[in-house]
Amino acid sequence: MFATPTSDADAPHSTLFGRSRELGILSKSIRGSAGHYLTVLLGPPGSGKSALLAAASVQAAHDGISVLHTRRRESSLSDSYSTIRDLFQPLNLANSDPQRPALFDHRARTALDRLASGSIDAGRLNGFTEQQTSDVAASDDYRMLDGLRRVVTQLAAQRPVALMVDDAHWSDADSLDWISFLARRGATQRFHLMVTVCDLHMTGRRELTELLRIPGTQLIRLSPLGTDDVAQAVEDALGRPADEPFTRSCAEVTGGNPQFLRLLLNAIAAEGLKPHRDATGRVRQIGYDIIASAMSHYFDRFPPHVRAMALAMAVLDRYPQVHPEPSALSEESCELIGQLVGVSAHLVTEVMDRFREHDQLFLKALPAVSRAMLHSLPVDQRVRLREQAARLLLDSGHPVDSAARQLLQVDRHNEEWMTTALLVAAQEAELRGEPDCAVRYLKHALDSSPSEQPCVHTELALAGLLAPKEPQTAMDHLCHVMVRTDDVRIRAVAATRYGLTAISAGQAPLALCSVEQAMAALKAAAGPVPSAADHDLLLTLEWTLLTMGADHPILLAQTLAKPVHPNWQHSQTPVERQMQATHAFLTGLRGGPAAEVLNYLDRATNVRDTETPFWTVTHTVLALLMVDEPGRALMSLRTPMALGPVPSGQWDNATAAGLRALAHYTAGDLPLVLDEARLLTDRTENTGDDHRYAMLRIAHASVLIEQNAPQQAEALLNDTVVNEDSFVQLSLLLLTRAKAKGGQGDLHSAYALVQRCRRIMERAGVTDPALVPWRPYAVSLLLRLDRAKEAAKLAEEGLAQAQLRNTPRVLGTALTSWAAVTDGTRRTDFLRQALLAFKDSSARLQHARTAYLLGTTLLREGDPAEACELLRSAGNLAWSCGAKPLARSADHALATAAPPPPTTSGVRKLTTSEFRVAALAARGASNREISEALFVSVHTVEGHLTSVYRKLGTSSRSALPAALASLRTDRA
Known part of the structure; x- marks a missing residue:
């Protein structure tokens, strides 16, 4: 016989991936207990059809069922009855078979003879039915079909038979018609037909779809493996349970396809990967490579x-x-x-x-x-495809960026339009705020450009984009341009950018010579009467030299010692306005009068041009802060250039946020400083190893110190890197670190840091106390260290310097320091003078601190009435600034000075602003609505409400309507 029962060792393997349910259905159908005569397994390639059919074959043989099995290939399509011939091959089709006469009747033997000889010229049977049987019984076609059916039925009379055709979509049409013919006559017979079909081919052939219409046909559609099946397969293959992310990655990358899952797990086991979540990235990489390799032949069909x-x-x-x-x-x-x-x-x-x-x-x-x-x-074909795609995208009106991405894959551009597309895409990417993308385009254009002259301008643009994050690389490109070009004007432009980039790279002294040489060469080429363009270029070089000298500690002393550039009464060009802003900054560092600084800035009021370098904006902001104009400084930052990326590539959000935070801190708006730090942290990494974030982190630490958190401030500053060749960043960092140390009681370390800050500023020739006010803090440290004489000397120097500058904040701070080294009536007088100075200043935090000092001094001198008024004012100001420790100290001093006033007398003492805020709050307005209605900040509203609650003796908004009604009745 052609099939014998198998031993237990031949039973189907128990680890058939996730198909145990389907295998059970097939086994039940083969045994004839399911009522089906034909089973169609439908699924995509690799879904386990062949493995499932093979397992069912082993199980059938194990159950004593005869099995005829064949697997088809694409080459079988053109040979009539080739599938049936291969299926019946175990029957020994040769005529010499001694068993044939005893087993088969005449019609069956005739059909087998014709099948063995290949002398078949049968047509296809389309939609054959029982009614047509008598009409075609005499035809050769029917005799062939019926004879082969008799072979199966006579075999089934001896033992149940399972006929299995794997990949039936590659079977010839006559064989499929015979399978359909046989399946329609399967009732009461002991045989079962099983075929597997790839679902991609179902709609392509009539014979396959006809199988599904036969009564009694069972369709099993193989769906992707579930997560549990994949998890079990992973555990069986790797010998240990897998993490859920690992299992999910295996399922996703293989799509639940058993064949791909088996290949993936074999590769994972060979590589020694553990089924851990850390290996998910590698799993995906291996999986996609396997799928690409396994299916690369797919298109051959x-x-x-x-x-x-x-x-x-x-x-x-x-x-x-x-x-x-x-x-x-x-x-x-x-x-x-x-x-x-x-x-x-x-x-x-x-x-x-x-x-x-x-x-x-x-x-x-x-x-x-x-x-x-x-x-x-081949490489040339890939290049040709990329170039065709780039041209197609440009011609069809797509963004040039899409064409540029194609050109990035081409090593060499042989046509000018390719380089042009990359340059235009770089400009658009820069304007979109994607400098990294623009850098990629420019680098590629530089490496693959067919011409030489555009490379100079490309390299200049590339250096401008690299300057903020990679200043050293940008300087290398600019140096290359200066060496390559013979055009003195291009060299002058490159030298300007070289000098400005050298500031960020900490190499300003080394770049000084290159800028001076470019300036001398341009002067010689321009002649005694330069053109307007050459005049602006020369002025730009001069401004570059001033800017380099305005930041570096070594060059700054030389720059400040030089005579001031003649003033332009009417600055017309952008570079002239840039010169005015820089001279304002340098005048402030020299300790010049505030009126002179403002005079320069007034002539540079049009410095908001979008092409203005960020150094000019920086100089403008710092100069305004030195003359106590933080509000105007913030307005200078509200420009198109400060609000987003600009073509120069030199401005960034970190620098703008740092300057805004410094201005907010100067104005006493501590919560706004924290907002700047939080917003920038949400958008970027805000890492301390980038000196562009230094100013923001210094301002943030200063607020932490004001809020009595010096340990947090020190930790923040310890992780902050500054450009040590920038005297502004370095000196501010040292002073803030000193305050953090002093806040923790380490007075000696704090004073050492202040002394280091002092030496840096004196070496740079900066005597002005406004930008980095180290003297007032040094005075307080010396007093706490019982070094009163040194403190008095520093306070006297500071007062003299402040009187020259004559700005309210600087003068008030100096007077407060001078009061600290005096005592008695003189101390009170100096504090009153300081308080008077602060009334005309925007320095609300210093104002609150001085009011608190004067209030506590008057308490000790026995003047509680005025002291309480001052302490109340100090508390309100401190609350509005967000300086909670100072506000609590003022409230505590006020509470110990006198009992709380009655409600009616407290109501009478509401200021006009407090009354307006209280009236809106009583009507149910929120703090945000009140701030918008009165054009004040939310923090100011909160401060006023705190003062109102204290004066009224209430603690909630619900009591405000009654209190205000009492105020109106009392006033009436």
Whole structure:
């Protein structure tokens, strides 16, 4: 006999991936207990159809059932009855078989003879029915079909038979018609037919769809493996349970396809990976490589244009969406792919719809497969495809950025339009705020440009973009330009950028010579009467030298010693306005009068040009802060250039946020400083190893110190890196670290840091106390260290310097320090003078601190009435500034000075602003609504409400209406 029962060792393997349910259904059907005569296994390639059929075959043989099994190949399509011939091969079709006469009747033997000889000229039987049997009984076709049926029925009379055809979609049409013929006559017979079909081919052949219409046909559609099945497979293959993310990655990358899962797990085991969540990235990489390799031959079954479409998708990076559900390609993508391939968009849509409906796994693997195909092409073909795609995208009106991404894949550009496309894409990326993308385009244009002259301008643009984050690399490019070019004007432009970039790189002294040489060469070329363009370029070089000298500690002393540039009464050009702003900053550092600083700034009021370098904005802001104009400084930062990226590439959010935070701190708006730090941290990493964040972190630490958190401030400052060649950053860092040390009681370390800050500023020739007010803090430290004489000397120097500057904040701070080294009536007088100075200043925090000092001094001198008024004012100001420790100290001193006033007398003492805020709050307005109605900040509203509650003796808004009604009755 052709099949014998198997031993237990031959039983199907128990680890068939996730198909135990399907295997049970097949076994039940083969035994004849399910009432089906034909079972069709339908699924995509790799879904486990063949493995399941093989397992069912082993199980059937184990149960004593005869099995006829064949697996088809694509080459079987043209040979009539080739599938049946292979299926019956175990029957020994030769005529000499001694068993045949005893087993088969005449019709069966005749059919087997014709099958063995290959002398078959049978036509296809379309829709054969029982009614037509008598009409075709005499035909050869019918005799062949019926004879082969008799072979099966006579075999089944001896023992149950299972006929299995694997990959039936490759069977010839006559064989499929015979399977249909046999299945229709399976009632009361002891045989069962099983075929496996790839679902991608179901709609392509009538014979396959006809099988599904036969009564009694059982369809088993093989779906992807579930997560539990994948987890079990991973555990069986790797010998240990897997983490859930690892299992999920295996399921996602293979699409639940058993064949790909088996290949993936074999590769993972060979590589020695553990089923841990840390290996998920590697799992995905291996999985996509396996799928691409396993399915790369897939396109060989289709016409050439289908393979070309896959290559076009890889080039254009246009694929159909597969998550969460497969969807069609967009009409635009189909049009592009069709144009690149040279076919209609309708054909592209038709092909992709076919994949989407019949082979979703392949659709998911399509990106990996198509990229692998593209990578396997010869280099010249890949380059040609990329160039065609770039030209197509440009010609069809797509953004130049999409064409530039294609050109990034081409090593050498032989046509001018390619370089032009990269340069335009770089400009657009810069304007979009994507400097890294612009850098990639410019680098590629620089490396692959066919001409030499554009390379100079490309390298200049590239250096401008690299300057903020990679100043040393930018300087290398600029140095290369200065060496390559013979044009003195291009060299002057490169020298200007070289000098400004050297400031960030900490190499300003080394770059000084290059800028001076470029300036001398331009003067010689321009002649005694330079043109307007040369005049501006010379002035730009001069401004560059001033800017380099205005920041570096070594060069600053020389710059401050130089005579001031003649004033322009009417600054017309941007560079003239830049000069005015820089001279304002230098005048402030020299300790010049505030009126002179403001005079320069007034002539530079149009410094808001979007092309203004950020150094000019920085100088403007710092100069305004030195003359006690933080509000105007904030207005200078509200420019298009400060609010977003600019073509120069030198401005960034970190620098702008740092200057805003410094201005807010100077104005006493501590919560706004914290807002700046929080907002920038939400958008960026805000790492301390980038000196662009130094100013923001210093201001943040200063607020922490004011809020009695010096340990947090010190930790923040310890992780902050500053540009040590910038005297502003370095001196501010040292002073703030000193305050953090002093706040923790380490007075000696604090004073050492202040002394270091003092030496840096004196070496740079900066005597002004406004920008980095180290003297007032040094005075307080010396007093706490019982070094009163040194403190008095410093306080006297500071007062003399402040009187020259004559700005309210500087003068008030100096008077407060001078009061600290005196006592008695003189102390009170100096504090009153300081308080008077602060009334005309925007320095609300210093104002609150001085009012508190004067209030506590008057308490000790026995004047509680005025002291209480001062302490109340100090508390209100401190609360509005967000300085909670100072506000609590003022409230505590006020509470110990006198009992709380009665409600009516407290009401009478509401200021006009407090009354307005209280009235709106009584009507139910929120703090934000009150701030918008009165044009004040929310923090000011909160401070006023705190004062109102204290004066009224209430603690909630619900009591405000009654209290205000009492005020109106009392006033009436």
